[in-house]
Amino acid sequence: MTPILETRGISKSYAGIGALRDVALQVGEGERVGLIGPNGAGKTTLFNCILGLLVPNAGSVWLAGDNITSLPVHQRARRGIGRSFQRIELFTESTVREHLLIAERVRRGNGSLWKDLLGRGRPTADELRSCDVVLARLGLAELADEPIEQLSLGQGRLVEVGRALMTQPRVLLLDEPSSGLDRQETADLAATLRELQEEQGFAILLVEHDVEFVAAFTQRCYVLDFGSLIAEGLTAEVLERSIVRESYLGTPEGPDT
Numbered sequence: 001m002t003p004i005l006e007t008r009g010i011s012k013s014y015a016g017i018g019a020l021r022d023v024a025l026q027v028g029e030g031e032r033v034g035l036i037g038p039n040g041a042g043k044t045t046l047f048n049c050i051l052g053l054l055v056p057n058a059g060s061v062w063l064a065g066d067n068i069t070s071l072p073v074h075q076r077a078r079r080g081i082g083r084s085f086q087r088i089e090l091f092t093e094s095t096v097r098e099h100l101l102i103a104e105r106v107r108r109g110n111g112s113l114w115k116d117l118l119g120r121g122r123p124t125a126d127e128l129r130s131c132d133v134v135l136a137r138l139g140l141a142e143l144a145d146e147p148i149e150q151l152s153l154g155q156g157r158l159v160e161v162g163r164a165l166m167t168q169p170r171v172l173l174l175d176e177p178s179s180g181l182d183r184q185e186t187a188d189l190a191a192t193l194r195e196l197q198e199e200q201g202f203a204i205l206l207v208e209h210d211v212e213f214v215a216a217f218t219q220r221c222y223v224l225d226f227g228s229l230i231a232e233g234l235t236a237e238v239l240e241r242s243i244v245r246e247s248y249l250g251t252p253e254g255p256d257t
Ligand SMILES: Nc1ncnc2c1ncn2[C@@H]1O[C@H](COP(=O)(O)OP(=O)(O)OP(=O)(O)O)[C@@H](O)[C@H]1O
Pocket: 014, 015, 019, 037, 038, 039, 040, 041, 042, 043, 044, 045, 046, 086
């Protein structure tokens, strides 16, 4: 079956220094796939190449069998690539609902979202309806009119996810969604994501340092180290391999020793 997302031979260097070398990965329809590796391995760089924020030096990006390597960011988004950011990038004075409405306009609009939002004024009934559906689904309905600065970090993460969902992704790229969350918030986020993913059928490519999260959440995973893939396969099996433990977990014996 054609993967929903595929990278072929992606290489990327910054000022001559290689950050990615020949990275090939595939995410199947509705699959949950992990991308792990130590700090600086190139995970965010790969995400940015997939999203269109960076142009790779070599290689190509494919969405549902189409080569999208030369498409701009907003066209990739409209074709179904959704994302959350590694660091929360929300505008603190705007409300939860406003954040989701902006995302909805990205999906429908022509890419110049702020101009569009300011120019077109009030949101349409349709826009408000899809916004309310997502807010309810994430348990954020009561916080809809709160400014972002009033939210906890965990709630902020959910708004990020909500913003991604508004674009109706076919594949969702999550860059360290649990960063800054405590254990319970991480477990809650994982459960919510799992539910939404199974219900709506989109695929997830997850970058995460929390190995327990990766082990519990993903079916397969890839391991990046110094810009190259060093392992891939079923998550449980990959996490057992000594090369993964040594490079990523820093110990040949395993995470708890
Ligand atoms: N804009 C940039 N200019 C120059 N070098 C960069 C830039 N962004 C990243 N790098 C370098 O590229 C390499 C890969 O970085 P990247 O941020 O993709 O790693 P990462 O796996 O996401 O790390 P982390 O787990 O810390 O988020 C690192 O050596 C980093 O220093």
